[in-house]
Amino acid sequence: MEKKYKRSKQRERILELLGSTVSHPTASWIYDKLKKEIPELSLGTVYRNLNILIEQGLIRKIDFGSTFDRYDADISPHYHFICERCGSIIDLKIPIDGELNKRVEKATNFKTKRHRIEFYGLCDKCSKKMA
Amino acid sequence: MEKKYKRSKQRERILELLGSTVSHPTASWIYDKLKKEIPELSLGTVYRNLNILIEQGLIRKIDFGSTFDRYDADISPHYHFICERCGSIIDLKIPIDGELNKRVEKATNFKTKRHRIEFYGLCDKCSKKMA
DNA sequence: GTTCATGCAAATCGTTTGCACAATG
DNA sequence: CATTGTGCAAACGATTTGCATGAAC
Numbered sequence: 001m002e003k004k005y006k007r008s009k010q011r012e013r014i015l016e017l018l019g020s021t022v023s024h025p026t027a028s029w030i031y032d033k034l035k036k037e038i039p040e041l042s043l044g045t046v047y048r049n050l051n052i053l054i055e056q057g058l059i060r061k062i063d064f065g066s067t068f069d070r071y072d073a074d075i076s077p078h079y080h081f082i083c084e085r086c087g088s089i090i091d092l093k094i095p096i097d098g099e100l101n102k103r104v105e106k107a108t109n110f111k112t113k114r115h116r117i118e119f120y121g122l123c124d125k126c127s128k129k130m131a
Numbered sequence: 132m133e134k135k136y137k138r139s140k141q142r143e144r145i146l147e148l149l150g151s152t153v154s155h156p157t158a159s160w161i162y163d164k165l166k167k168e169i170p171e172l173s174l175g176t177v178y179r180n181l182n183i184l185i186e187q188g189l190i191r192k193i194d195f196g197s198t199f200d201r202y203d204a205d206i207s208p209h210y211h212f213i214c215e216r217c218g219s220i221i222d223l224k225i226p227i228d229g230e231l232n233k234r235v236e237k238a239t240n241f242k243t244k245r246h247r248i249e250f251y252g253l254c255d256k257c258s259k260k261m262a
Numbered sequence: 263g264t265t266c267a268t269g270c271a272a273a274t275c276g277t278t279t280g281c282a283c284a285a286t287g
Numbered sequence: 288c289a290t291t292g293t294g295c296a297a298a299c300g301a302t303t304t305g306c307a308t309g310a311a312c
Contacts, residue, residue, distance in 0.1 A: 006286045006291050018204040024211075024220040026199040027277080042294045047277060049292090050202055062201045062211065062220065068157040068301070070193045071181055073149040080155075080193065081241055089155040089193065094238050097231075104250050107225050110212055112252040119235050121243040137266050137311045158302080173269045178302060180267090198302095199276070 003055065010034075010041060011049040018059055079116070083123035085130070090123060134186065141165075141172060142180040149190055210247070214254035216261070221254060 013034055018025065025033075031046045053059045065082065070089060079092040101112045122130065144165055149156065156164075162177045184190045201220060210223040232243040253261065 004287095004291075008285080008292055010293075015204070018202055022222070024201040024203050026201055028199075030202075040294070042296095043276095044278075044295075045293060048279095051278090052292095057206065059202050059204050060206050062203055068159075070155040070157055071149060071161075071190055072155050072193055073146065073190050075188065075191050079235075081235065081239065081243070083241075084244075090239075090241075091153070092235060092238065094234055100228075100248070101250065101252075103225055104212065104223060104252075107223065108212065108221075108255075110214075110221075110250075110252050110254050111258045112212070112250050113215070114252070115248055115250040117231070117246055117248045119232065119241075119243050119246040121232075121235075121241055121245070123241050124239075127242045135266070139267055139310080141268075171269070173271095174301095175270075175303075176268060179304095182303095183267095 005052065005056070008049070010038065010045050011052065013038065014046060014049050015053055015058060018053075024062055077114070079119065081119045081121070081123070083126055084120055085122055085126040088123060092119070136183065136187070139180075141169065141176050142183065144169065145177065145180050146184055146189060149184075155193055208245075210250065212250045212252070212254070214257055215251055216253055216257040219254060223250070 014030055017030060017033060027046050027050060028043065030050075031041065031043045034046070035041050050059070050061075054061060066087070072091075074091060077096050079094065079096075081090045081092055082088075083090070100115055104110065104112045104115075145161055148161060148164060158177050158181060159174065161181075162172065162174050165177070166172050181190070181192075185192060197218070203222075205222060208227050210225065210227075212221040212223050213219075214221070231246055235241065235243045235246075
């Protein structure tokens with residue numbers, strides 16, 4: 001069931017470009033850059049190859065994990081736990097760690113106002129089902 | 132320049148529904164629920180009101196902050212800093228905090244495998260520009 | 263009676279996919 | 288030559304928006 005991959009100039013250049021930048025580009029940024037050197041390139045190809053590179057474990061996508069926006073009536077600061085099996089998002093009661101912002105400020109000199117944490121794993125119900 | 136809001140049954144019910152659930156619903160979940168009691172309700176109205184409630188500070192959206200998927204060729208675990216002014220995403224060199232997962236496990240009994248943190252604030256360039 | 267909200271449908275935007283053709287192995 | 292990748296354009300799914308009508312103040 002292993003997938004076979006053939007090399008392609010497009011995929012190679014996408015990976016190189018991604019490896020050579022410290023920013024975290026979007027697909028269309030990559031498309032615009034490479035279009036200059038590969039004029040026949042299409043945006044669909046960029047997306048296809050990004051997904052292949054993720055399958056290959058060579059890159060990763062930075063996203064929230066959900067295609068849907070989700071809304072929360074609890075506006076007080078809190079962390080979230082996301083169950084990898086059932087997808088539910090659960091508010092955590094553990095205290096906000098104020099030290100973390102300071103640690104980043106010291107390491108970077110960036111003005112660090114706040115942070116968010118999502119924990120991933122199995123919720124109560126799902127870990128019982130897995131047993 | 133202050134915005135004026137008039138009350139509407141739809142918005143009131145959306146806020147109530149959101150306040151009465153521990154889950155973090157999507158717009159269409161809210162739509163499905165309320166459609167039963169307000170049959171003429173439209174999905175556009177749900178979205179419009181969710182955005183108004185956010186403006187009013189009564190609810191918040193749980194998202195990554197970016198509409199675009201972003202890709203990263205650095206697959207080693209690390210945290211991100213997101214500049215609120217220029218939107219750039221910067222890899223942080225501070226060590227991963229393994230204690231955090233344990234803290235969550237103790238508080239919840241959830242099997243906690245990993246976590247992600249994003250810090251928000253102003254990057255170097257932008258904090259200089261603001262001065 | 264002016265302003266803001268609604269329902270509906272069309273539009274938008276990022277991403278995915280079907281297809282015929284080209285490149286890889 | 289069998290398989291995988293490409294470009295193109297159409298399709299998709301979540302969200303937004305234009306417009307005529309309706310409710311709030």
